[in-house]
Amino acid sequence: MAIELEDLGLSPELADVMQRLAAVGAQVARIISRNGVERDLAAGVGTNAGGDGQKALDVIADDLFRTALEDSAVAYYASEEQDEVVSLGAGTLALAIDPLDGSSNIDVNVSIGTIFSIFPAAEGPDESFLRQGTEQLAGGYIIYGPQCALVCSFGRGVQHWVLDLDTNSFRRVADIKPLPQDTSEYAINASNYRHWPAPIRAFVDDLVAGAEGPRGRNFNMRWIASLVAETHRILMRGGVFLYPGDERKGYEHGRLRHVYECAPIAFLITQVGGGATDGCEEILTALPGKLHARTPFVFGCAAKVARVAAYHDLPGEETSALFNNRGLFRS
Ligand SMILES: O=P(O)(O)OC[C@H]1O[C@](O)(COP(=O)(O)O)[C@@H](O)[C@@H]1O
Ligand SMILES: [Mg+2]
Ligand SMILES: [Mg+2]
Known part of the structure; x- marks a missing residue:
């Protein structure tokens, strides 16, 4: 047994897939812990469908997960590292x-x-993946950090497991608590400031202005450049994450992919009372146009996500104004 799934009421097919994912997760954690001993896992090895460079570990992890799901209930396997959906058989x-x-x-x-x-699974690959995120049976992640953990929702709260290195299995710990209503941490790659749309700049300007600005208090910034790690922090202690679309070529819809990055994270976050949008509209009810489609992504504490949307409703003269001339959000 690779993960404790008792009392979750999963179908045998879904439980089996979770066991396979957990077993590979434990294997990947071990491979990562030995990076540099026999091979360099960060070595460049090619380019994926999204045009991103592939590292050795991208390809190793994709091969391990895909192989482990052969002969399972998974009929269709869609991966960031595969141009097209891979058909694995009946399921x-x-x-x-x-x-x-x-x-x-x-x-x-x-x-x-x-x-x-x-x-x-639906009739074909497109029907199976180009659908609303609300239809997910499960959405989750494995984080390979100081501690390896698996976090997943099956639509009834968010469950949390940690990898016990003594037994090589994921042990269930306390469920993730509802997100705090409001917190003072935000995450965004601030080096893209000059490329952002005016409402995002205005929102961040007002956070950066701190106690002297319209918000009247100080905020703290974090940027790890690992969506999983940002999500884990937000699930543990709140905050908001933004990867907006911007003016750079290829970044019109941001960087993150709708189907296999944003939808599962949105599923988790909304299960603990948070919000997840493209800046304005809900991610979970939006329809991705293609498998590797990107979407702007804002998620975290519901009040913060709603505030980002509200900045998009401000008249243009307000978002382009300096914070000390912006009246509407003065608290
Ligand atoms: O380097 P940037 O533009 O800040 O982007 C960081 C984002 O890109 C990602 O690394 C994209 O994911 P991949 O590593 O799977 O391509 C996210 O985890 C992270 O949030
Ligand atoms: Mg990736
Ligand atoms: Mg990613």
Whole structure:
């Protein structure tokens, strides 16, 4: 047994897939812990469908997860590292995966992860994945950090397991608590400031202005560049994450992929009372246009996510004004 699933009421097919994911997760954690001993897991090996460079570990993780799901209930396997959906045979489930998230952190020994999303299989690959995130049977991630953990929702709260290195199995710990209503931490790659749309700049300007600005209090910023690690922090202590679309070529819809990054994270966050949007509209009810579609992504404490949306409703002169001339959000 790779993970404790008692009392969760999962179908035998879904439970089996979770066992396989957990077993590979434990294997990947071990491979990561030995980076540099026999091979360099951050070595460049090619380019994926999204045009991103692939590191050795991206390909190793994809191969391990795909192989482990052969002969399971997964009929369709959709991966960041595969151009097209891979048909694995007859089955009732469809699984989308970012086998290795946060690849830029492999060589610096910072937390990285795996993100997965499971749907009931539909007639074909497109029907199975190009659908609303609300239809997910499961959405979750594995985080390879100082502690390896698996966090997943089956639509009834968010469950949390940690990898017990003595037994090589994921042991269930306390469920994730509802997100705090409001907190003072935000995450965004601030080096892209000049490329952002005006409402995002205005929102961040007002946070950066701190106690002297319209918000009247100080905020703290974090940017790990691993979506899984940012999600784990937000699930543990709140905050808000933003990866907006911006003016750079190829970043019109941000960087993150709808199907295997944003939808599962949105599923988790909303299960603990948080919000997840593209800046304005809910992620979970939006329809991705294609497998590797990108979407702007804002998630975290519901009040913060709603505030980001409210900045998009401000008149243009308000978002382009300096914070000390912006009246509407003065608290
Ligand atoms: O380098 P940037 O532009 O800040 O982007 C960081 C984002 O890119 C990602 O690494 C994309 O995921 P991959 O590593 O799976 O391509 C996210 O985990 C992270 O939030
Ligand atoms: Mg990723
Ligand atoms: Mg990836």
